[in-house]
Amino acid sequence: MPNQILDAHTSDPKVMGWMEGLPPPAAKRLHWAQADHMRFPTHRYAYSNMREFLPTARVSRGKGLVRELPMALRNDLDSVLFKTLDDGRSMTWAESFAANFTDAMLVLHKGVIVYERYFGVTRPDSTHIAFSVTKSFVGTLAEMLVTEGKLDPAAPVGDLIPELKRSGFADATLRQVLDMTTALDFSEEYTDPNSGIGAMSNALGLTPRAPGYAGPTDVYEFLPTIGKAGEHGERFTYRTCNTEVLGWLVARTEGKRLDTVLSERIWSPLGMEQDADFLIDSSGMPFAGGGLNPVLRDMARFGEMMRQNGTANGCQVVPSAALESIRAGASKEAFAKAGYTYLPDASYRSQWWIMPGNHGAFSARGIHGQAIYVDPVAEVTIARFASHPVAANGALDPTSLPAFRAIAEHLLKG
Amino acid sequence: MPNQILDAHTSDPKVMGWMEGLPPPAAKRLHWAQADHMRFPTHRYAYSNMREFLPTARVSRGKGLVRELPMALRNDLDSVLFKTLDDGRSMTWAESFAANFTDAMLVLHKGVIVYERYFGVTRPDSTHIAFSVTKSFVGTLAEMLVTEGKLDPAAPVGDLIPELKRSGFADATLRQVLDMTTALDFSEEYTDPNSGIGAMSNALGLTPRAPGYAGPTDVYEFLPTIGKAGEHGERFTYRTCNTEVLGWLVARTEGKRLDTVLSERIWSPLGMEQDADFLIDSSGMPFAGGGLNPVLRDMARFGEMMRQNGTANGCQVVPSAALESIRAGASKEAFAKAGYTYLPDASYRSQWWIMPGNHGAFSARGIHGQAIYVDPVAEVTIARFASHPVAANGALDPTSLPAFRAIAEHLLKG
Numbered sequence: 001m002p003n004q005i006l007d008a009h010t011s012d013p014k015v016m017g018w019m020e021g022l023p024p025p026a027a028k029r030l031h032w033a034q035a036d037h038m039r040f041p042t043h044r045y046a047y048s049n050m051r052e053f054l055p056t057a058r059v060s061r062g063k064g065l066v067r068e069l070p071m072a073l074r075n076d077l078d079s080v081l082f083k084t085l086d087d088g089r090s091m092t093w094a095e096s097f098a099a100n101f102t103d104a105m106l107v108l109h110k111g112v113i114v115y116e117r118y119f120g121v122t123r124p125d126s127t128h129i130a131f132s133v134t135k136s137f138v139g140t141l142a143e144m145l146v147t148e149g150k151l152d153p154a155a156p157v158g159d160l161i162p163e164l165k166r167s168g169f170a171d172a173t174l175r176q177v178l179d180m181t182t183a184l185d186f187s188e189e190y191t192d193p194n195s196g197i198g199a200m201s202n203a204l205g206l207t208p209r210a211p212g213y214a215g216p217t218d219v220y221e222f223l224p225t226i227g228k229a230g231e232h233g234e235r236f237t238y239r240t241c242n243t244e245v246l247g248w249l250v251a252r253t254e255g256k257r258l259d260t261v262l263s264e265r266i267w268s269p270l271g272m273e274q275d276a277d278f279l280i281d282s283s284g285m286p287f288a289g290g291g292l293n294p295v296l297r298d299m300a301r302f303g304e305m306m307r308q309n310g311t312a313n314g315c316q317v318v319p320s321a322a323l324e325s326i327r328a329g330a331s332k333e334a335f336a337k338a339g340y341t342y343l344p345d346a347s348y349r350s351q352w353w354i355m356p357g358n359h360g361a362f363s364a365r366g367i368h369g370q371a372i373y374v375d376p377v378a379e380v381t382i383a384r385f386a387s388h389p390v391a392a393n394g395a396l397d398p399t400s401l402p403a404f405r406a407i408a409e410h411l412l413k414g
Numbered sequence: 415m416p417n418q419i420l421d422a423h424t425s426d427p428k429v430m431g432w433m434e435g436l437p438p439p440a441a442k443r444l445h446w447a448q449a450d451h452m453r454f455p456t457h458r459y460a461y462s463n464m465r466e467f468l469p470t471a472r473v474s475r476g477k478g479l480v481r482e483l484p485m486a487l488r489n490d491l492d493s494v495l496f497k498t499l500d501d502g503r504s505m506t507w508a509e510s511f512a513a514n515f516t517d518a519m520l521v522l523h524k525g526v527i528v529y530e531r532y533f534g535v536t537r538p539d540s541t542h543i544a545f546s547v548t549k550s551f552v553g554t555l556a557e558m559l560v561t562e563g564k565l566d567p568a569a570p571v572g573d574l575i576p577e578l579k580r581s582g583f584a585d586a587t588l589r590q591v592l593d594m595t596t597a598l599d600f601s602e603e604y605t606d607p608n609s610g611i612g613a614m615s616n617a618l619g620l621t622p623r624a625p626g627y628a629g630p631t632d633v634y635e636f637l638p639t640i641g642k643a644g645e646h647g648e649r650f651t652y653r654t655c656n657t658e659v660l661g662w663l664v665a666r667t668e669g670k671r672l673d674t675v676l677s678e679r680i681w682s683p684l685g686m687e688q689d690a691d692f693l694i695d696s697s698g699m700p701f702a703g704g705g706l707n708p709v710l711r712d713m714a715r716f717g718e719m720m721r722q723n724g725t726a727n728g729c730q731v732v733p734s735a736a737l738e739s740i741r742a743g744a745s746k747e748a749f750a751k752a753g754y755t756y757l758p759d760a761s762y763r764s765q766w767w768i769m770p771g772n773h774g775a776f777s778a779r780g781i782h783g784q785a786i787y788v789d790p791v792a793e794v795t796i797a798r799f800a801s802h803p804v805a806a807n808g809a810l811d812p813t814s815l816p817a818f819r820a821i822a823e824h825l826l827k828g
Contacts, residue, residue: 022665023634023697032696052694055466060539063480063687125474220437251436273477275689280466282446283437 006389008098011041013120013387018045033208040389047368047387048103048126050293051277054206057259057286059267059276059294067271067313069297069304071113082406085342085398093407099399100369103128103385104296108304109411110379118296120387127277127293128385131366134292135243137302139178139351141250141261143322146174150253153178160249163220168228169245176232177242178350179330183230186239190367190391196226197240204281206291218283219244235337236330236348240289243351247288258286269317270305272298290366300383303364303372307381327362327376329354342397355401359408367391371400378408420803422512425455427534427801432459447622454803461782461801462517462540464707465691468620471673471700473681473690473708481685481727483711483718485527496820499756499812507821513813514783517542517799518710522718523825524793532710534801541691541707542799545780548706549657551716553592553765555664555675557736560588564667567592574663577634582642583659590646591656592764593744597644600653604781604805610640611654618695620705632697633658649751650744650762654703657765661702672700683731684719686712704780714797717778717786721795741776741790743768756811769815773822781805785814792822 009015017028030036030046030053037046037053046053078094097105103122107115122128145151151160157177158170172182186196193202201207203215203222216222226241251258259278267276276298279291286292294302305311306326310318330349340346345356355361359377364370369386382404388396423429431442444450444460444467451460451467460467492508511519517536521529536542559565565574571591572584586596600610607616615621617629617636630636640655665672673692681690690712693705700706708716719725720740724732744763754760759770769775773791778784783800796818802810 019698022662022669022671023632023699029697051465052469052471052698054469056470057466058541063539066477125477127472218437248436255436257436283443284433284466285437 006041008101011044011101011389013041013045013048016041016045018042018121019049035207038207040387043368044101044103044387045121047129047385048120048122050129050279051127054279056277056293057257057280057284059259059278059292060263061272061275062263062268064268064271066273067301068273069108069113069301070111071116073116074114077107077115077407077410080406080410082402085402087398091399091403093403096399096403100384100396101386101388102369103387104383105385106296106300106383107407107411108300108381108383111304111308114411116296122296122385124297125274125295127274127295128370129279129290129366130292130294130299130364130370130385131290131368132240132243133299133364133366133370133372134288134290135240135351136364136372137262137266137292138243138246138250138258138288140306140318140322140326141258141265142174142178142246143325143350144265144318145250145253146325147319147322151249157245157249161245161252163224164245167224168226169223171228172232174249177245179334180236180238180242180348180351181233181331181334182239182242183228183232183234183237184239184241185227185229186241188237188239200241200244204279204287206279206287218281219248219285219287220283223248234334236335237338238348243289244287246351247286250288251285257284258288262286262292266302266317267298269315270298270301270312272301274298296383296385299372299385300381303374303381303383306362306372307374307376307379326350326352327354327360340394342394342401357405361405361408365393367393369393369396369400371404373404375404375408378412380408380411382407420455422515425458425515425803427455427459427462430455430459432456432535433463449621452621454801457782458515458517458801459535461543461799462534462536464543464693465541468693470691470707471671471694471698473673473692473706474677475686475689476677476682478682478685480687481715482687483522483527483715484525485530487530488528491521491529491821491824494820494824496816499816501812505813505817507817510813510817514798514810515800515802516783517801518797519799520710520714520797521821521825522714522795522797525718525722528825530710536710536799538711539688539709541688541709542784543693543704543780544706544708544713544778544784544799545704545782546654546657547713547778547780547784547786548702548704549654549765550778550786551676551680551706552657552660552664552672552702554720554732554736554740555672555679556588556592556660557739557764558679558732559664559667560739561733561736565663571659571663575659575666577638578659581638582640583637584642586646588663591659593748594650594652594656594762594765595647595745595748596653596656597642597646597648597651598653598655599641599643600655602653614655614658618693618701620693620701632695633662633699633701634697637662648748650749651752652762657703658701660765661700664702665699671698672702676706680716680731681712683729684712684715684726686715688712710797710799713786713799714795717788717795717797720776720786721788721790721793740764740766741768741774754808756808756815771819775819775822779807781807783807783810783814785818787818789818789822792826794822794825796821
């Protein structure tokens with residue numbers, strides 16, 4: 001099937017009929033062994049059904065009451081105009097959904113749902129893979145432990161995790177891991193199965209292994225194999241393996257699995273409306289860099305808590321010091337060296353993207369279009385699931401970042 | 415490890431430390447490829463964590479309120495005495511837990527929790543595999559569709575499911591499938607990988623396939639391969655494949671996946687407190703004969719609704735006609751031919767075990783000790799999870815059936 005001719009409508013998983021029928025016909029099946037769950041267009045079905053393809057841990061919401069999000073939908077957002085960052089075309093908010101292969105979109109203004117849409121097979125109660133948005137949850141947990149004095153951001157990773165003493169992480173500080181200024185022999189090239197991220201996916205069991213595979217079979221075995229390349233602390237380089245180290249560190253510090261820590265510290269206190277699914281490896285370790293599958297509203301609840309300085313319904317869920325540390329951002333110079341065309345004057349702090357502009361906006365970003373976008377000045381939180389064909393935010397930024405900004409500006413006006 | 419010397423205490427998964435540690439040491443790992451999730455003693459950990467080893471669908475409880483079970487715990491049950499069915503020893507209720515490798519036990523009397531215990535790694539919020547207790551959920555759904563006139567119990571399966579026209583099921587009636595009086599070339603020998611149930615587990619992906627496996631890869635492919643052996647309708651023979659046919663039939667009749675039907679018809683209306691996990695094959699079809707993983711209280715809620723003639727908190731969840739059909743039982747003569755030593759004067763109706771005695775008791779039974787036991791006269795509902803080493807109810811019945819009866823009699827007295 002020539003993927004390049006499929007647009008958001010023709011690749012809609014409902015239109016495609018993936019896995020529909022009792023039984024689904026052969027041509028409509030997804031095959032794990034062919035990694036259909038991880039490639040376009042079949043991934044448009046799989047991203048909303050990951051637990052049906054892979055082992056998952058439950059991130060429990062507990063038994064407390066759901067903290068309902070008030071709703072006052074607005075019709076005026078659809079026609080909000082913006083200019084695309086690449087070719088300067090005019091595009092409306094509503095048009096941007098197809099451009100970005102959007103699966104679900106939610107906008108909170110002052111804590112109220114003003115916009116909510118679901119596409120394809122994604123429903124309000126569908127857990128959807130958040131990919132690297134997961135990192136911002138893990139980074140926030142790590143910052144909480146720093147605030148509580150349980151973790152020293154200046155400590156070298158080799159001291160914190162002895163198993164990494166002979167790896168490239170050994171002399172990197174926790175702060176450098178948090179801010180991804182480590183210098184490692186690990187390439188984040190999603191389309192290359194021989195890249196660092198490809199090897200890690202294989203080690204974690206997220207993608208099918210070749211016959212006779214003899215490599216690492218969990219993240220604990222994989223991380224020590226990563227070498228150093230260059231000097232830590234000099235520049236931002238986005239590498240998912242940093243977050244796996246953080247996940248390990250959070251779990252070991254708390255003496256509990258990462259999914260349990262996330263449940264106790266975030267999912268339960270925020271009054272999430274659904275349990276989340278967390279992809280795990282054969283050791284039971286969640287895929288900290290990209291394996292969380294929440295429902296959209298719960299992802300928005302997390303962003304909204306971050307906007308509200310760590311509070312949710314009157315409770316301080318994340319200490320304000322942790323929030324301040326994140327929102328202060330990191331070195332823009334270090335970030336600029338990474339060459340993100342659409343993110344001038346930005347930085348990356350504690351697994352969050354600190355965005356350009358004078359609104360203090362910050363964002364959690366996952367490949368294929370997963371996003372939390374928080375604009376504190378406009379009092380706006382946006383959450384999006386998507387299943388874009390291309391595994392790079394650069395493919396979506398031109399039609400996403402100006403859209404998010406335009407919506408924030410529009411709501412700021414009233 | 416010589417399994418035979420491990421008792422319930424020495425095989426306690428907490429004592430064994432399975433999967434504990436960050437990372438868990440090699441000796442404490444469970445390996446899917448070695449089917450550790452399906453054998454003693456490692457299964458004592460896995461049964462409470464199946465979604466971490468296998469793909470699962472979510473059976474959603476929806477967003478309604480939990481229908482809380484009132485609680486008034488009683489201390490007097492532990493010392494209730496009974497005589498074991500095999501050697502006539504005296505044993506207390508409390509002693510029976512170790513004898514049965516019990517993971518969790520709950521007793522409802524008049525709808526009130528009077529007893530609730532959790533052992534090993536099993537907690538109140540742990541989903542635990544229910545094995546063939548699943549069948550009673552599916553049989554109840556099928557009886558509901560019969561009551562609604564959507565399914566004719568006298569119809570031959572070959573007419574209801576054309577794909578089974580050339581299989582051994584073709585000229586069996588739906589009633590014969592419901593009551594397992596079909597005559598099929600399918601052996602239910604759990605310890606033999608070449609048995610019917612072994613081949614089916616392999617087809618469904620529940621157990622690792624041998625290299626070069628070229629057999630069926632889902633239940634839809636597997637069921638048509640089952641031939642006929644003898645004449646339908648003459649005797650009860652317990653064969654899980656019957657329930658897979660029912661699962662297919664329920665799904666096709668409703669035009670929805672079985673997990674969705676179960677969610678809409680049972681999980682949501684009963685006000686269950688947790689979502690359940692349902693093991694699925696590569697086609698997305700739940701393992702109707704044994705793949706449901708509920709929490710204990712939700713399994714008890716289902717039994718309690720059955721005790722209360724299909725009602726729960728004032729709502730008729732299952733039509734009374736369906737209840738009457740089940741509780742009336744089936745042919746005791748057909749059942750007797752199966753030779754269950756510990757179940758004289760019993761029968762099997764619509765995937766429920768209709769128990770001996772004058773209390774009209776009925777039960778859902780799953781290998782390794784999963785059970786719902788309902789005694790309408792004593793107004794008692796018992797729910798149990800277990801991980802007994804032996805995959806046969808005969809191994810547990812001598813220390814379970816008289817224990818359930820003794821508790822019912824004890825509570826009946828006041």
